[in-house]
Structures are given as structure tokens and as C-alpha cells.
Amino acid sequence: MCPRPMWSRHILILGGTTEARGLAAALTAHPDLRVTTSLAGRVSRPGAVEGDVRIGGFGGADGLADWLCAEQVDFLVDATHPFAESITENAARAGRATGIPTVVLRRPGWRPGPGDRWYEVGSLDEAAAALPGLGHRVFLTTGRLGLAAFAHLSDLRFVVRSVDPPEPPMPAHTDVLLARGPFTVEGESSLLRELDIDVLVTKDSGADATSAKLTAARRLALPVVVVGRPPLPEGVDVVPDVAGVLERLGLAP
Incomplete structure (x- = not known):
């Protein structure tokens, strides 16, 4: 004391x-x-x-x-x-x-609503395991750390968004998008269309500044893999x- x-x-x-x-x-x-x-x-x-x-x-x-x-x-x-x-x-x-x-x-934390296609998992490794079969182009918004969990998925193409450049190892086919929220629903919807995204991966951060991507995914009927909090x-x-x-x-x- x-x-x-x-x-x-x-x-x-x-x-x-x-x-x-x-x-x-x-x-x-x-x-x-x-x-x-x-x-x-x-x-x-x-x-x-x-x-x-x-x-x-x-x-x-x-x-x-x-x-x-x-x-x-x-x-x-x-x-x-x-x-x-x-x-x-x-x-x-x-x-x-x-x-x-x-x-x-x-x-x-965030909660799924009507029309959401959420796959809730307990870790980044479980998120990676859930991706095959959900889509080919993945929008990965789990931050710049922990990308090694997805590095073995060489058949998929990733767009990683983070505030700072991500740290390797990371998937072989990865494009990096540096951006800081807050984001808008219209902006996120346009981005997902432009990038031809099939599936979104995110952590349950619960932040309002980054929740627009979930609404955009719902609008586009995209599956969302959500990593639960520790x-x-x-x-x-x-x-x-x-x-x-x-x-x-x-x-x-």
C-alpha cells in the first residue's frame, strides 16, 4: 500500500x-x-x-x-x-x-441488427479460419498488428486499413490503405463497392467513429467476421x- x-x-x-x-x-x-x-x-x-x-x-x-x-x-x-x-x-x-x-x-460493444450477416469469433486465428468460402476480396480492419494470423491465406486478396503502416508478416496479396476515422456510411459504402469487397473483418471495438463500415456492409449484404473482445x-x-x-x-x- x-x-x-x-x-x-x-x-x-x-x-x-x-x-x-x-x-x-x-x-x-x-x-x-x-x-x-x-x-x-x-x-x-x-x-x-x-x-x-x-x-x-x-x-x-x-x-x-x-x-x-x-x-x-x-x-x-x-x-x-x-x-x-x-x-x-x-x-x-x-x-x-x-x-x-x-x-x-x-x-x-457492437451488436448485430436485422439484416446483418455476422460471423462472431473469439480470435484473429478464428477469423482467418472463417474466411475461406465467404469471399475472395477481404477488407481487413483489425489494426496494423496481428496480420500474421492471415498470412497463410495466399488464395485471398486483402485490403488492410490502419492509421499507421502495418507490420509484417502479412498476406502475400495485400494492399494497404492508411486512414483515420471517423468514417461515414456513404463513404464506406462507396469504398466497399470500389474495392469490390466480398467480406469485412473487424474487431468489436465498439467505436462510433468506425461503426459506419458495419452499416455499409449491411446495405451491401456482405458477411462480416467480428472478433470478440478479450x-x-x-x-x-x-x-x-x-x-x-x-x-x-x-x-x-
Whole structure:
């Protein structure tokens, strides 16, 4: 356990998402709070963040716990991407080790609606296994990491969309499209037609900024392979939005 500071509260946000930026903006409106957002540094052009910003990892759960105590943090918010599994686990462990209240800010996931042709799977490997027979041209929007799971599918042609250039290995027949959301339904529909896409592959990020592709796929009657989220650590406190974090802190939204 680490000692509680005597001065105004220090909030650490593990960020990188739209929700994290929104939370930092909401918290910095309270002058009695010190707000620090930590970014992993995996994206070359992160969006602007209000308050203090640090870049880079902590060295696992123990390193994070040490930083929390050294910087006299009162409250920890994991507002990372829903698929940042190791960071979420480390945050939960560090919170338990230090006794610092910890919440996970996790936007709700997507849900299929009428007309959707979803194939829900539990991993990128399962997504790759589901593709043969669904189509020949694949629009892959699972991010720049993890493309090795699809590298053996030499009979298929892929269009990979990501913010930064993807890392090899990747499928032999791959075109890369660098783009950052938000995207529109009309824009996504036109893109899927222009690229002659047969099947969409995505992770269940739940973000509004990237959900237009799902509506576009429904319009075009395309199958969608959806990779489900990893499970959260047992016993973590989860809130769906910025208002939920403010409530935990006893602040008016």
C-alpha cells in the first residue's frame, strides 16, 4: 500500500481512445485535480490531449504500481482500447497492489441488427479460419498488428486499413490503405463497392467513429467476421462512459 497525498487529487488515465481524451478534457475543467494521461506510443500521430501527458510503458504491473506511488496518484482509469488486454490486466493488478481505486472505462460493444450477416469469433486465428468460402476480396480492419494470423491465406486478396503502416508478416496479396476515422456510411459504402469487397473483418471495438463500415456492409449484404473482445480481469469496476467515471469521482458531469 502507498500513502495517500495530502494535496488535491491526481488522476492517471491510461489513454489512447476517444473516451480517454474526452475524460481528460472533463477532468482538467476541475482546477483542483492533477490529470495525467499515459500513451503507449504505438500511434505516430495521437490526438491532442488536455492535461499532462507521458509517453511509453511502465514496465508491467509492478512498474505501474511503483509509478502510481511515486507520483501520488489517487485514482486510476484504464481507458485503453478494448483489445489492450495486457494493459488492462496490469492496471487491475497495480490497483490491487497499491490500494488505489481503479476503474475501466470501456465503451459498449457492437451488436448485430436485422439484416446483418455476422460471423462472431473469439480470435484473429478464428477469423482467418472463417474466411475461406465467404469471399475472395477481404477488407481487413483489425489494426496494423496481428496480420500474421492471415498470412497463410495466399488464395485471398486483402485490403488492410490502419492509421499507421502495418507490420509484417502479412498476406502475400495485400494492399494497404492508411486512414483515420471517423468514417461515414456513404463513404464506406462507396469504398466497399470500389474495392469490390466480398467480406469485412473487424474487431468489436465498439467505436462510433468506425461503426459506419458495419452499416455499409449491411446495405451491401456482405458477411462480416467480428472478433470478440478479450475477457476483463475478474472483479474490475467497469463504466461505459465519461459520466460513469465522473460519478465514481464524485464530480458532476
